[in-house]
Structure formats: C-alpha cells, structure tokens
Amino acid sequence: MEPRLLVTFLVALTFSPFVQSLVRHYKLSVVLKNTTKLCTTKSIVIVNGQFPGPTLYAREDDTVVVRVTNHVKYNVTIHWHGIKQIQTGWADGPAYVTQCPIQPGQSFVYNFTITGQRGTLLWHAHITWLRATVHGAIVILPKRGIPYPFPKPDKEKIIILGEWWKSDVEAVINQASISGLPPNISDAHTINGHPGQVPGCTSQGYTLHVESGKTYLLRIINAALNDELFFKIAGHKLTVVEADASYVKPFEIDTIFLSPGQTTNVLLTSNQIVGKYLIAVTPFMDAPIGFDNVTSFATLRYKNTRQPYPKTILTTIPALNATPLTFHFIDSLRSLNSKDYPTRVPLTVDHSLFFVITVGLNPCDTCLQGIKLVSAINNITFVMPTTSLLEAHYYKIKGAFTDDFPAYPPVAFNYTGTQPANIQTNNGTRLYRLSFNSTVQIVLQGTAMIAPENHPFHLHGYNFFVVGQGLGNFDPLKDPLSFNLVDPVERNTIGVPNAGWVAIRFRADNPGIWFLHCHLEVHTTWGLKMAFIVDNGNGPNETLPPPPNDLPRC
Known part of the structure; x- marks a missing residue:
C-alpha cells in the first residue's frame, strides 16, 4: 500500500492567568489509503486515516495550532474555510497565494486565533482537486457561559x-x-x-x-x-x-x-x-x-x-x-441584528466594484483541439504564480503580480443576453489594492456565455454582507434602492445566480493578500479567481506580522 496522508489531532489545553481562551494543539498527517468503502478499490488522500477528516473543535477566542505533515506524493496545503485569520494571513492556506505548498515529507504549523466567530465551518485542501477527500468540519463553540441565541439542543x-x-x-x-x-x-x-x-x-x-x-x-x-x-x-x-x-x-x-x-x-x-x-x-x-x-x-x-x-x-x-x-x-436568511450580535453592514462605499463572470475559449497549443475552456472575471483569466503572492507582497518582490485588476469589465455588453462574438480572455496575475479600513461593495454579475450556471464565490479573510441579488443585468440606478442594509445575512460564500447578480459589502480591516474565487473547483481551475491586496494601517494591530520561520518554500 502506498504511503498515506494522516492528520492526528492531539488536544492540549493551556490556561492563561489573564486570558480565559485556550491554545488547542492538533497534529494532522496527510496520507494515501486504499479503500473499498466507496464504489471501487483505489487509493485516496485522507487525513489521520479518516474520510471525512477529523473534526477540529475550538471555542471563540481560542488559539489553534495545527501541525500538518505531508506523507503523500502530492504537494498539500490546508485552508481553514471561513476563519477570518485576523493578522494571521500566513495561516490561510491557499497554495501560491498565502504560502508555498507543503511538499512531500515536509511539515508546516498553522497558528491562528479564532476572533469573534462561533459556529460551523470547514477545513479542506487548497491545491488542485485534493479537497475531494481532504476535508473536515470546524466546530467553534461559544465562549464558556455564553448560550446559543436559540433553544439549547439535546x-x-x-x-x-x-x-x-x-x-x-x-x-x-x-x-x-x-x-x-x-x-x-x-x-x-x-x-x-x-x-x-x-x-x-x-x-x-x-x-x-x-x-x-x-x-x-x-x-x-x-x-x-x-x-x-x-x-x-x-x-x-x-x-x-x-x-x-x-x-x-x-x-x-x-x-x-x-x-x-x-x-x-x-x-x-x-x-x-x-x-x-x-x-x-x-x-x-x-x-x-x-x-x-x-x-x-x-x-x-x-x-x-x-x-x-x-x-x-x-x-x-x-x-x-x-x-x-x-x-x-x-x-x-437574515442576520440577527440584535444587541449581542449587531449587523455592522457598511452604509457607505469607498470601492464600488462590478465583477462580470464569463466562460471563454483561449488558444492552447498543447490541447487536443487547439483551444481550451477558461473562466474570467472582467475578462481576466487569473494565472497562478510560482511563488507565494503574500511573500511577494511582504518582501516587495517585483514581477510576481501587478495591482491593476480592473474594477469594471473592459467592454460592457448584454451580460445575460446574446453571447459576444469574441470570447477570448486575457491572462494575468493581477490584484486589486484596498486601503486599510476602506469599505468595499462588489456586484458579481453572472452571464449567459457557453456554460451559464450558479457560481458560489468565496472570499478569504473576511465575512461579507449579502445586501442584494436578482436575475438579469444589474441596474446600478434601480437595484441599489432595494438593498437590505438593516439585517442582511453575513456569509463567507455566496452563489451568484445563473444569469443574475449578487451584491456584497465588507470592510477591509485585515491586512494581507486575500483570495476571491468560485468554489466550483472546475471553474477555479479554469481561472475564475482574483485576489485583493489590503494595505497595512497604523500601528502593530493594523499591520501584517512577518511570516513564521517554517513557512514552506517553493
């Protein structure tokens, strides 16, 4: 049997005399395992010998330390989907965005504090298609003594x-x-x-x-x-x-x-x-x-x-x-917007972005038919770099990316109508820069090009408020009049309707590089993704710390 990828969770609780939060230590090992449990005999990549992988339990304000060891032939990273990673962007996990991957035989320690969050999230591999079997639950319990805002379950x-x-x-x-x-x-x-x-x-x-x-x-x-x-x-x-x-x-x-x-x-x-x-x-x-x-x-x-x-x-x-x-x-879905859980949706907007989602065809010399399917935002098919974007940003390494991602599509057209004659896209590793604490509105517009369908978009490093959605083309004059700015649901992933649009808002108060991408893995592979640079603010609490010593190298 081939080597397996195992993840072992060892829990150690450390109390501070001043802080009631805990430090929870876990060890995850990624391995290959033969299985006949599902449909056929084959080897699958799993964590700690389990499929799905082990559940990570923590409480709000706990610090979580996870050592991931790679025992398989593939490069690996782990993303803690929905964890805001406040000042811990190095632990976010998407390969070549916030870190280089963990290579076979290597380990990396993810260290982050769960600030102001409680509920259910998930962790998963964030490189190629490994998350098909490398995933598990994250359960964040409320602080001790704080009840659920609903009847306590048995x-x-x-x-x-x-x-x-x-x-x-x-x-x-x-x-x-x-x-x-x-x-x-x-x-x-x-x-x-x-x-x-x-x-x-x-x-x-x-x-x-x-x-x-x-x-x-x-x-x-x-x-x-x-x-x-x-x-x-x-x-x-x-x-x-x-x-x-x-x-x-x-x-x-x-x-x-x-x-x-x-x-x-x-x-x-x-x-x-x-x-x-x-x-x-x-x-x-x-x-x-x-x-x-x-x-x-x-x-x-x-x-x-x-x-x-x-x-x-x-x-x-x-x-x-x-x-x-x-x-x-x-x-x-409506947020509670209560005294204990207020809804702090931005009421003013510093960056108003209009992102049009398309599927196109680009030339491909190595492909069987000389063309390949691609996806794009504002006609940019994102090209993954060969080094970590966050390292390039932190160390000011030139040539890894540009910060000129377009706020609007280069050419306006009837997005939910007839497909344009030219559906070729431009390739690039282009990011959009946000000043610290600025407010952002993104209207994600679906189109009717080639393979129209729902696109679930996930933003790393932040929750956002879903202030509006609709079918057809977004009308910048009429549609904002019906936005919900009182109790919109707060999420980290939202579906863009087929041939429709969704509007989200968030405050850019976490410095670093943050991925925005379709969570349909096929479309992410085709380039349906981009990233934001959020600049530092003032003082150490608004500044991205240096990377950990064991950050993997490309």
Whole structure:
C-alpha cells in the first residue's frame, strides 16, 4: 500500500492567568489509503486515516495550532474555510497565494486565533482537486457561559456532504487540462463519506440515530467540489439558525440549499412516529450542462424501534432546476441584528466594484483541439504564480503580480443576453489594492456565455454582507434602492445566480493578500479567481506580522 496522508489531532489545553481562551494543539498527517468503502478499490488522500477528516473543535477566542505533515506524493496545503485569520494571513492556506505548498515529507504549523466567530465551518485542501477527500468540519463553540441565541439542543450531529469519483481526481483534472475540455463529473454524492444506494458501491449508507422528543443541532457542510446541493429529511421540518458560522433569525423550512463551501446549522426535533425516514441529498443545476445528477440517500432512524423495522418513509425531492426553491431559501436568511450580535453592514462605499463572470475559449497549443475552456472575471483569466503572492507582497518582490485588476469589465455588453462574438480572455496575475479600513461593495454579475450556471464565490479573510441579488443585468440606478442594509445575512460564500447578480459589502480591516474565487473547483481551475491586496494601517494591530520561520518554500 502506498504511503498515506494522516492528520492526528492531539488536544492540549493551556490556561492563561489573564486570558480565559485556550491554545488547542492538533497534529494532522496527510496520507494515501486504499479503500473499498466507496464504489471501487483505489487509493485516496485522507487525513489521520479518516474520510471525512477529523473534526477540529475550538471555542471563540481560542488559539489553534495545527501541525500538518505531508506523507503523500502530492504537494498539500490546508485552508481553514471561513476563519477570518485576523493578522494571521500566513495561516490561510491557499497554495501560491498565502504560502508555498507543503511538499512531500515536509511539515508546516498553522497558528491562528479564532476572533469573534462561533459556529460551523470547514477545513479542506487548497491545491488542485485534493479537497475531494481532504476535508473536515470546524466546530467553534461559544465562549464558556455564553448560550446559543436559540433553544439549547439535546445533542449535536455533524453532516458533511461531498462528491465521489471512482477514479483518481488528480488524474481526472490532469486529463481535462491536457484536452482543454471539461473534466469528468463525479460518480456519486456522499453523506459523511457514504454514497448510499449507488450501483457498484458497497456502502449501506449513513444512519442518523435519534430519540423521540429530542432536539438535535445538525451542523451541515457542503464539501462537494462542483455541485450545489439540496438537503431534506422525510416528514421533518428544519429550523435554520446559522449560516457560515453567523447566527440568523430562525425560520422553519423542509429543504435547505448549500453551495460548495457553505455551512448551515439547523434544529431538528424528533417529533414524528417512531420509524425510519429517508434523508435525501440532491443536486441543483438550472442549466443544460453535464453534472452529477445522482441522488444520495441516508436514513434517520428512531431508537428503540421494534423489530422488524417498518418500511422507510420516503419523501419528494426537489427538481434539479428548482431555482425558485433556492431563491426562497436564500431570501429567508437574515442576520440577527440584535444587541449581542449587531449587523455592522457598511452604509457607505469607498470601492464600488462590478465583477462580470464569463466562460471563454483561449488558444492552447498543447490541447487536443487547439483551444481550451477558461473562466474570467472582467475578462481576466487569473494565472497562478510560482511563488507565494503574500511573500511577494511582504518582501516587495517585483514581477510576481501587478495591482491593476480592473474594477469594471473592459467592454460592457448584454451580460445575460446574446453571447459576444469574441470570447477570448486575457491572462494575468493581477490584484486589486484596498486601503486599510476602506469599505468595499462588489456586484458579481453572472452571464449567459457557453456554460451559464450558479457560481458560489468565496472570499478569504473576511465575512461579507449579502445586501442584494436578482436575475438579469444589474441596474446600478434601480437595484441599489432595494438593498437590505438593516439585517442582511453575513456569509463567507455566496452563489451568484445563473444569469443574475449578487451584491456584497465588507470592510477591509485585515491586512494581507486575500483570495476571491468560485468554489466550483472546475471553474477555479479554469481561472475564475482574483485576489485583493489590503494595505497595512497604523500601528502593530493594523499591520501584517512577518511570516513564521517554517513557512514552506517553493
């Protein structure tokens, strides 16, 4: 068997006489492991011998120290998705953005403090397609003595949704890069590593055990590479209380919607007739393009059910193109905006950016047909550097990037109408510079070019407020009049509607280099990404510290 990538979490708690926060130490080892658990025998990259990987537990204001050791043939990095990394940008994790990758046989210690956050997030590999199997949950508990702003659950459960390929995902993307065509779609969706009843798979599926009359907090994570997903439990309502580790005004619904990288906490009360109930995870796609349309099943099972167990109670599943359902769910999300959890949405804007998302065709001498599919923001297909952007910025290394990323597309057109005649893009490692503490509004505009679909965008280093969204072309005169500046939901990942737009706002109060990219891995591979430079402010609390001594080298 090939060497495996293991991550071991060793917890050590250290109390300070002045600060009640803790230092939590973890060791993660990345390894290759042979598995027959899912569909076929093959080696997969995993952490600490687990798939999904181990859960990282912490409390608000804890300092987390994680030593990652690479025991596989691939370069590796780990991104702590949604952790704001205040003054710890060196620990953010995206390869060639904030660090060079951890090479085979090497280790790196990630050290960061969780400031002003509590809830559910995820960690995952942030290089090539390794996050297909290298991912796990982050659970941030409130400070001791601080209750949840909703009824205390009797128990908590983690549910991680993913995708599964019968073949090596690195081989899948490498083959696509050579051909210039889209990569093969996944073979199954998974629930806590189980695909359910999928032909050719040996797994019996995941079972969620519950007791009658109990309330459960379900921490649901979409760790899939490329698919947005619906989640539904037959016969049961779900009360949504949190999105992306930000509390929301509770509301009841029977189906939730998550884009890759998003998390949602819901309260489930086991108040139905004792029995077995189907849990369904189904994909969302409102465009006629290839995608994994396999539904994954699990079972909610009441304890103390008599033998023989009754027949599983089924449910209806959403249509693949249930766009109204996704809009209803997203529109229902509102921040608490309470005394304890105020909503500090910027009311004025220093940088007003209009980012148009496109898919194009560029020449490719090595590709089979002489062209390749690419993605772009404002017609810039992002080219990854060969050294860390953050190091280049910190040490003022010339030639790694420019800071002239366009605030608007070079040519305006009917973004949701007829495709332009010229769909070739420009390549470049171009960043956009923000002064410290400036306020930013980004309107992300989807288009109807080649393969239109939802694009879940993730911003590193910050949460943002989703102040508006709509279908069609954004109208800069009319649409801002309906922006929600009172209680918009606070997130780190948001879907840009197919042939529509979304507007977000944040305050640039964390110096460093921060990635903005589509969280569909296929589009990130095609270049649908950019990065911000946030300059230092005044004094040490507003200045990026120097890098750690063990920062990997390229």
